[in-house]
Amino acid sequence: MQEVVFNFLPYKASANGLSRYAELILGYWPGTIPRQLKLGENGRAHLSSSRALQTKQNSRLMRFLQANALVQHAVPVGRLIAEAQPELIYSPFTDRLFGVKAIPQVITCHDLTPLFFPNSRRAFLRSRFWLPFHIYGAQRVIAISRTVADQLIEFGLPAERIEVVLNGIKSISNPIRSPASNNILVVARHALNKNVQAALEGFACFLALEQHWEGDLVILGSSDRASESLKRQTYELGLADRVCWISDLSAFDFDQLLRSSFCLLSCSLMEGFDYPLLEAQVRGLPTIASDIAVHRELHEQNSLLFKLGDEGQSLGAQLQRLVRDQNLWRELSEEGVVHAEKFSIEQQTQEISQVLQSVITSG
Numbered sequence: 087m088q089e090v091v092f093n094f095l096p097y098k099a100s101a102n103g104l105s106r107y108a109e110l111i112l113g114y115w116p117g118t119i120p121r122q123l124k125l126g127e128n129g130r131a132h133l134s135s136s137r138a139l140q141t142k143q144n145s146r147l148m149r150f151l152q153a154n155a156l157v158q159h160a161v162p163v164g165r166l167i168a169e170a171q172p173e174l175i176y177s178p179f180t181d182r183l184f185g186v187k188a189i190p191q192v193i194t195c196h197d198l199t200p201l202f203f204p205n206s207r208r209a210f211l212r213s214r215f216w217l218p219f220h221i222y223g224a225q226r227v228i229a230i231s232r233t234v235a236d237q238l239i240e241f242g243l244p245a246e247r248i249e250v251v252l253n254g255i256k257s258i259s260n261p262i263r264s265p266a267s268n269n270i271l272v273v274a275r276h277a278l279n280k281n282v283q284a285a286l287e288g289f290a291c292f293l294a295l296e297q298h299w300e301g302d303l304v305i306l307g308s309s310d311r312a313s314e315s316l317k318r319q320t321y322e323l324g325l326a327d328r329v330c331w332i333s334d335l336s337a338f339d340f341d342q343l344l345r346s347s348f349c350l351l352s353c354s355l356m357e358g359f360d361y362p363l364l365e366a367q368v369r370g371l372p373t374i375a376s377d378i379a380v381h382r383e384l385h386e387q388n389s390l391l392f393k394l395g396d397e398g399q400s401l402g403a404q405l406q407r408l409v410r411d412q413n414l415w416r417e418l419s420e421e422g423v424v425h426a427e428k429f430s431i432e433q434q435t436q437e438i439s440q441v442l443q444s445v446i447t448s449g
Contacts, residue, residue, distance in 0.1 A: 094124035131161035197358030203279035254431030261370030268301025288401025367422030
């Protein structure tokens with residue numbers, strides 16, 4: 087699809103969901119790879135037809151602009167797009183190119199979480215007053231779940247301009263068949279919406295029910311403003327020696343961590359999709375998730391859901407249920423593998439390609 091240019095200016099190498107989404111879209115794109123507008127390591131924007139993305143951004147200015155969603159205002163977008171002469175621009179980020187007026191644009195919206203659970207006042211204000219210019223100005227917005235589509239409709243975007251394309255995940259061989267340890271895993275950065283506090287409360291309630299349980303709570307995720315208060319909470323709950331904090335892992339080590347855990351918890355207050363649940367399920371690891379809209383949409387039949395707001399009692403009870411019932415562990419393991427296999431990256435990229443082609447054709 088050479089008539090399309092991908093906008094990869096916001097991309098930065100990271101373990102977060104946005105970066106992985108962009109990497110998978112480019113890596114699994116069907117047919118001819120569209121040209122991409124992206125940054126080199128020196129901070130200069132250029133057009134490329136390579137699947138390779140920069141692993142490091144050496145420009146301090148560009149790192150700052152990426153962190154604040156301002157890169158397009160500091161590079162010659164107009165000249166580069168005029169050189170490419172595309173029929174359509176697609177961004178795997180919620181990032182419309184403001185300097186391009188005559189060419190239709192399609193963007194992906196991953197969630198509207200910063201409007202409800204912002205990690206800073208700046209993040210809230212940017213989402214409240216800047217995000218509408220991106221969303222309302224795009225010809226189509228791809229939502230990564232029905233839940234995100236509903237949020238966009240509530241946000242004021244007409245339903246006919248929204249396309250739902252569910253995320254895909256890499257298939258994994260040799261899923262686990264039995265737990266390799268008693269460790270309970272959480273994969274979440276220490277952000278407000280990830281609700282790591284609930285995982286600590288639920289684990290404490292679980293240990294009160296199962297006092298002889300030998301496993302630890304392992305929390306994999308980058309630090310944030312809440313990190314210090316979360317670590318203080320471990321002392322208040324008597325968990326200081328039962329919680330292991332990990333900031334980052336290689337892809338290989340992450341795979342091994344999932345395979346060596348007893349189950350995975352997601353305690354989020356709001357998500358657009360929640361990759362870690364599928365990453366666990368595709369490996370045969372049972373999952374327990376908070377009872378929120380996107381988890382009901384995608385995981386109600388293949389995870390144990392727990393209620394929020396009860397100081398961890400519901401989560402503790404679900405953990406105890408999973409620990410005491412070996413048949414339930416096996417059922418969730420098997421059902422999770424079957425469920426995760428329905429989420430193909432190839433299908434995801436094919437559906438996105440079809441959305442882009444439909445916009446070109448209708449234009």
